[in-house]
Structures are given as structure tokens and as C-alpha cells.
Amino acid sequence: MITETTSRGTSPRAGTSRFGRRVAAGLAGLGLLATTLVAAAGPASGGLPERWVGTWGTALTAPSLANTGSSLNGFADQSIRQLVRVSLGGSKVRLRITNAHGTGPLTIGHASIGLPATPGSPTLQPGSIREITFNGSESAVVYKGAELLTDPIDLPVSATTEVAVTLYLPVATGATSWHWTARQTSYVYAGDKAESVDGTGQTAAYNHFYYLAGIEAFTATGLGTVVVLGDSISDGSGATLGANTRWPDYLAGRITTTWPALGDPGVLNVSLAGNQVTRDGLAINSPALGDSALARLDDDVFSQPGVRTVFVELGINDVHLSGDPADRIIAGLRQLAIQAKDRGLRTVVATLGPFEGYSTWTPEKEAVRQAVNTWLRGDNEFDGLVDFDKILRDPAAPSKVLPAYDSGDHIHPNDTGAQALAAAVPLWLL
Incomplete structure (x- = not known):
């Protein structure tokens, strides 16, 4: 597993820089030869057909x-x-x-x-x-x-x-x-x-x-797509209306300006506010929350054109809306990773962010959130981890969102928080 910018199961070779190891891993994940990077000396063209x-x-x-x-x-x-x-x-x-x-x-x-x-x-x-x-x-x-x-x-x-x-x-x-x-x-x-x-x-x-x-683009620079499968944290609740300040929006901006030499994967945000890993919206009389993430895989992830990586940001609604136990949430997340990898996709997951101060928070639910995060930070089926909890939490009160990142409801990040989440995603993972 890769947590933020470190990897599990590999030992650095003498004389190999950290950046070089990241690039090599990123190229391997994209199925590219190292010579591709050398050939693409300028903005992404790489001699690839549109x-x-x-x-x-x-x-x-x-x-x-x-x-x-x-x-x-x-x-x-x-x-x-x-x-x-x-x-x-x-x-x-x-x-x-x-x-x-x-x-x-x-x-x-x-x-x-x-x-x-x-x-x-x-x-x-x-x-x-x-x-x-x-x-x-x-x-x-x-x-x-x-x-x-x-x-x-x-x-x-x-x-x-x-x-x-x-x-x-x-x-x-x-x-x-x-x-x-x-x-x-x-x-x-x-x-x-x-x-x-x-x-x-x-x-x-x-x-x-x-x-x-x-929307699909006819391009010679795009090397597939990154699909963000998430809930309201990714869907943009708390983001400024009409400003394209969801964290996947910021991620798309980073990709297109930071790594042109490797091509620009598109970012498709198929997140749904209120979405859960194992329960659909009808379970709480709200079809607009969508089918469970497990039920959405075929239509919203696997069918996307050129999908190479799925970024999973889910689980907090299973905790605070449904009060599900940790083992149910973990089993669902495991299935998301296993099924995505079975399709040849790279899988990246985010930890569950803090939410004390939100109307549904209880100490018992906090314990479930922590248990899920402990599992996510350990040995599991995902290829990479980005620790959203660590980024969003207040060091002085770890079960709460840092005030500078709080949209005001104590669970969703504001624009500044969303930008911090996007900045923490190692682009080579994608």
C-alpha cells in the first residue's frame, strides 16, 4: 500500500532518488515504458494518436x-x-x-x-x-x-x-x-x-x-481517466456555488499543469452527496442519494471511457447516517478494491474525515470511524491511501475539522480545505 508518498513492499535501491522511484511506479501503473518519459520532452504529445x-x-x-x-x-x-x-x-x-x-x-x-x-x-x-x-x-x-x-x-x-x-x-x-x-x-x-x-x-x-x-474529448495528450467515487466531500458540499472548487476540480488543475510530460489523465467526479458503500438512498427514503457504491461500479466507474484509476472516498455516511458497524463498512470497501483491481484498475482510497460538531456525531460513531481508518492505514487491498483525516482534522481536537478548513457544518471542507485535499494527492499514484 502507498500512504501519501510512501510505498509498502518495496525497498529503495541505492542511488535511486525518491522522485525517480515515484515516476517509475507511476509509469508502471500506467503500463508505460520508461522511454515514454524521455520521448515526451515538451507538453504532452508523446507521439500518441488522438x-x-x-x-x-x-x-x-x-x-x-x-x-x-x-x-x-x-x-x-x-x-x-x-x-x-x-x-x-x-x-x-x-x-x-x-x-x-x-x-x-x-x-x-x-x-x-x-x-x-x-x-x-x-x-x-x-x-x-x-x-x-x-x-x-x-x-x-x-x-x-x-x-x-x-x-x-x-x-x-x-x-x-x-x-x-x-x-x-x-x-x-x-x-x-x-x-x-x-x-x-x-x-x-x-x-x-x-x-x-x-x-x-x-x-x-x-x-x-x-x-x-x-463529456469526452478527442485528444492525443490524455492517458485515460481517474474516476472519483465518493460522497458529499467529493461532490462539493461546502464548496462555493459555481466556482468549480470541489477537491477533484483542484486535482484536475494540478494534473494538467504539473505533469504534462506523462500526459493528462481526465478527472471524472461521479460522487453523490449522501452516498454509502453498502446501502442505497431508498433505505432512508432518498433516491437522490443514489444506489450504494457497490451497486454503482458497473455504470459509474467501469463503463467510463479510458478509466485507469478509481479514487474511493466513501464510508462516512455509512457511519453517521446508518450507524453501520466498522466490519460492514470495511467489508464493503474491500469489495470495491477487489472488483476494481479485477478490472485491471489502480485503486486509491481516502480515510474518513472528522465530524464532531455535526448533528449526528456521537462518541460511538467516532469509534467506528477510527476503526475504519485504522484498517485503511494498514494492510489491505487498495494500492494507495491519501489520509484525508490527517489533512482535515484539528491537531488540538482530532475528532473535529480544522476551523480553517471547515465550511461551517463541521463535516464538509470549504474551498481552502478542498484545495488542501487535492494538494495531498501524489500525482504519480494516478
Whole structure:
């Protein structure tokens, strides 16, 4: 196991620098020869052919039946403009649109992608709009439970750039497939706004994603993807709305600016607030929390384009929401690692952060958290560990979040805390 920047089961060779050992391990994990690093002397090109690599992703769920808003009622003769930030750049993009949780077919009447005039703005740069087609047609039907991949779109994008995706939904959609804590604003308009640069005149704005499951970039620099499978710590609860300050966002920024010589793995954040390792949201009457992480592996992790590494940040909801014992949580985490490695993926895990001061904290639950963390720091099936607990905790009160990193609810990090988490991830692990 690798904990932060140290490795288990290997002994340093005389005359080999720590950085050299890290690079060698990173290359081995990517299945690359050492000569690749030497050949790629400049920004990542490496003589590799362009290929489709995931550059943005999210997990979508069914709406709660208790929700009478947009997620349950859906849309009719309306457009949704959604702003997301890609991780990798590329010469072209294509989108994955899902109707996984719909109650019937989803009709897309018109769709487009463009570049915001300013970060977070629904108004687009003139000339940046590209019409999205589906097998050459501007309209498409996404059948119940299905996913649709668009045609390639000639829109070059740079790494860590925002794009705006507009979907016109002419026919009543019914219940949606959505992501309930997007930390990005989606704008709703009457009628077809797919070709409109002007982003004013919205009839509603929501902190949710709808139907958009992923974006792929056509790139010669991307060496696969890192999929973050987590809960609200990774989903961005506590992060500034619309600012792309979740810790996986900061990680994507580090990757694209720090290690170009090895290529830039995309970062796909498929985390769900409230998600648990072994229990689904229905267990507490909240479908929006999603299926258990074990049940999500096939759809949200293994099916991602070019996935090479899965970063697991889970378990705290099993402790504080469900009151599960440590052995149940550990068994679930073991299965996540075993199944991912069986698919040839590298696995990295985070310890469970502190939460004293949160409404559900008890000394008994603290003991469970500590037991899980003790196991994670020991000998287990994961390839690497990043000690989120050590980073977030207050040295003077280790069961509490450091005040400088506390978003105010005593469990979720603020932007500064998220940046500290991302800075602690050894990039060679990925």
C-alpha cells in the first residue's frame, strides 16, 4: 500500500532518488515504458494518436417521490443550459446523454454546446455555439433506461475550461435523471434556446444537472481517466456555488499543469452527496442519494471511457447516517478494491474525515470511524491511501475539522480545505 508518498513492499535501491522511484511506479501503473518519459520532452504529445477520453462526468439518479419540483415534474417545450468544467482539453468533444431513470422516452428536439462569455455565465461567446447532432440529425429519442452518444463536435476546448450545453426538450419528459447537488447553476428557458448566445430571460435556475452524464474529448495528450467515487466531500458540499472548487476540480488543475510530460489523465467526479458503500438512498427514503457504491461500479466507474484509476472516498455516511458497524463498512470497501483491481484498475482510497460538531456525531460513531481508518492505514487491498483525516482534522481536537478548513457544518471542507485535499494527492499514484 502507498500512504501519501510512501510505498509498502518495496525497498529503495541505492542511488535511486525518491522522485525517480515515484515516476517509475507511476509509469508502471500506467503500463508505460520508461522511454515514454524521455520521448515526451515538451507538453504532452508523446507521439500518441488522438483518442476519446473522458473529460467530465457526473452520476445521475432518480428523483425522490417527495420532490415536487423540476426533477419529478420534468420539462416540456423548455431548454436547459448547463455549465460544466472539463478537465482535459481536446480538438473535438462528444456528449453522453442518459435517460437511465426516466419513466418513458426522452425527446431531444435541438441541442448545442458553446463557451461561456465569462466563467459561470449562461451568455455565450459569439461564434462559439456548435449544433449537436445525433447520427446526423438535430433531434433524437433517448429510450427509457438508455444512454445516447452524440456525434463528434468540432469545438476545440482547453483543459479546465467551462462549456455550456443546451438541451431543448419539446415533449413533456416526466421524471428526470438528475444530479441533485451540482454546485453549478443550470438555467431553464421557455422554448428552444439551443442557438441563442443570449443567456438572459431564464424562467428558473437550479443547482442540479439533468440528463448530461459525461463529456469526452478527442485528444492525443490524455492517458485515460481517474474516476472519483465518493460522497458529499467529493461532490462539493461546502464548496462555493459555481466556482468549480470541489477537491477533484483542484486535482484536475494540478494534473494538467504539473505533469504534462506523462500526459493528462481526465478527472471524472461521479460522487453523490449522501452516498454509502453498502446501502442505497431508498433505505432512508432518498433516491437522490443514489444506489450504494457497490451497486454503482458497473455504470459509474467501469463503463467510463479510458478509466485507469478509481479514487474511493466513501464510508462516512455509512457511519453517521446508518450507524453501520466498522466490519460492514470495511467489508464493503474491500469489495470495491477487489472488483476494481479485477478490472485491471489502480485503486486509491481516502480515510474518513472528522465530524464532531455535526448533528449526528456521537462518541460511538467516532469509534467506528477510527476503526475504519485504522484498517485503511494498514494492510489491505487498495494500492494507495491519501489520509484525508490527517489533512482535515484539528491537531488540538482530532475528532473535529480544522476551523480553517471547515465550511461551517463541521463535516464538509470549504474551498481552502478542498484545495488542501487535492494538494495531498501524489500525482504519480494516478
